[in-house]
Amino acid sequence: MSCTYDVVIIGGGPSGLSAALALGRGRKRVLLCDAGPRRNAAAIHMQNFVTRDGTPPDEFRQIARGQLASYANVTIRDTGVSTVSGERNAFSVQLSVGDEVRARRILLATGMVDEMLPIEGFRELWGRSIFQCPYCHGWEIQDKRWGYLVQPENAAHAAPFSLLASGFTTRRLTVFGDLPRDVRAQLHAADIAIVATPVRRLRSHDGQLAAVELTNGTENPCEALFVHPPQHQVALVQSLGLAVEDGYLKVDPMTRETSRRGIYASGDLTTRMQSAIIAAASGMQAAAAINMELSADLMSAM
Ligand SMILES: Cc1cc2nc3c(=O)[nH]c(=O)nc-3n(C[C@H](O)[C@H](O)[C@H](O)COP(=O)(O)OP(=O)(O)OC[C@H]3O[C@@H](n4cnc5c(N)ncnc54)[C@H](O)[C@@H]3O)c2cc1C
Structure with missing residues (x-):
């Protein structure tokens, strides 16, 4: 085990990037892992995101990564995550590139796969x-x-x-x-x-x-x-056996925690109401809830 992070975010689309920004600003130790292909890979422009209307999706991600570079406590790695095991405060996250890291909380922001x-x-x-x-x-x-x-x-x-x-x-x-x-x-x-x-x-x-x-x-x-073709969850999410409704992960409406303690989810994988700005907003919501919980952990340890 090389490192322990407060949060490992899995998925570097609008949702994961937004969560990384909020957690970074909250001085949490964050690892964001992204496997690459994005949901809107075929799209040339991303529309209907206020201030970013018409921005190519890759440029959107580059701007976000550029801004995250100011936060030394946020690490971004271009790697998939193959498994997540363990429990709240002691998750093990196996990266596709080979190494394993530990995390107190997990945020799934892996999007959906269009069939x-x-x-x-x-x-x-x-x-x-x-x-x-x-x-x-x-x-x-x-x-x-x-x-x-x-x-x-x-x-x-x-x-x-x-x-x-x-x-x-x-x-x-x-x-x-x-x-x-x-x-x-x-x-x-x-x-x-x-x-x-x-x-x-x-x-x-x-x-x-x-x-x-x-x-x-x-x-x-x-x-x-x-x-509206059918969609399915990525293999990692399927392997976790979390509760779903109509194929989308069930989350607490306030905290975005899934059916498993310590694992949160934001973005497309939780809803058919899919757009980049909604995904980004839910990433921020999850980040705020996780940060609140991590702070509560510190209190109870005193
Ligand atoms: C063709 C098309 C065009 C679209 N155009 C627009 C538009 O103009 N405006 C708009 O608002 N919305 C648009 N959308 C919808 C928008 O793309 C999504 O709502 C948005 O990207 C969702 O963000 P997300 O962060 O939840 O997921 P995504 O953007 O899909 O990001 C998920 C990321 O997780 C990564 N990932 C998956 N599994 C793993 C793993 N195991 N380990 C590590 N990383 C993993 C993926 O590689 C991906 O990078 C479009 C969608 C499509 C299909």
Whole structure:
């Protein structure tokens, strides 16, 4: 065992970086480990983060790391974490690069993994013409032809997102999916087009979506497709056996502690309400709760 940290933060996206800043300012000894690939790896710009609207995601991370460099008590390592064992005040954290460190508290900020749909062209267009969030991408493409590809598990709840997306574009939205009758009626009433025939492939031109091809061979011109593919937790989080709800980690709403004492979580892995600024805010919240707890430990040791 080489080092004992007050907190090991696992994940160096907006959430983990924000937590590191708050804990650094609180004079805690922090190690932040980041394995590299970020959730928005395919995205060219990060939008809708006040003061950072339009910043490339890698630049956002570099600015954060640059600011953290002022805090000598915060160490950043570009390494994955493969296992976490032990208990509150005495966790062992195994780094992928080989060494093991100790930590009093753990903060998981590992994001979520988006699953690529088995549709030809999907993976290549993800983050370029295929999006999840109109707040992140809608403004820049408002005059393009938009589609919303509904996943079967979301069909009963397709109306609210369709209506929301419709408000972001100047064109008529097309919804692709086999929808229940009441949802179809709601979309018709809102002048939203519906295509029930399954999608066979996505045709692109110059690296951008051009059309959605159906299994009956017809093509629907479409330049931006909104989709909510399934997501899963990274292997490390799965291995911890923490309580989840709909696949997202359950946390205490005030402290962000998970079902295991001493392990906290912030950012995308705890919610489907996913955006960089929300992830950053929840990282700060977790950091403040952890710092409060560490201070309470000192009191009880007196
Ligand atoms: C294509 C796309 C575009 C988007 N565009 C926007 C946008 O414009 N604006 C916006 O607000 N939001 C956008 N989002 C959402 C935004 O990217 C996320 O909400 C945000 O990145 C979540 O931050 P996070 O810190 O929770 O997780 P992430 O940013 O995903 O960071 C998690 C980090 O943890 C690391 N990690 C995972 N496992 C381990 C491990 N075992 N050990 C060490 N490190 C590990 C990963 O490598 C990653 O770096 C977009 C998402 C996608 C998919």
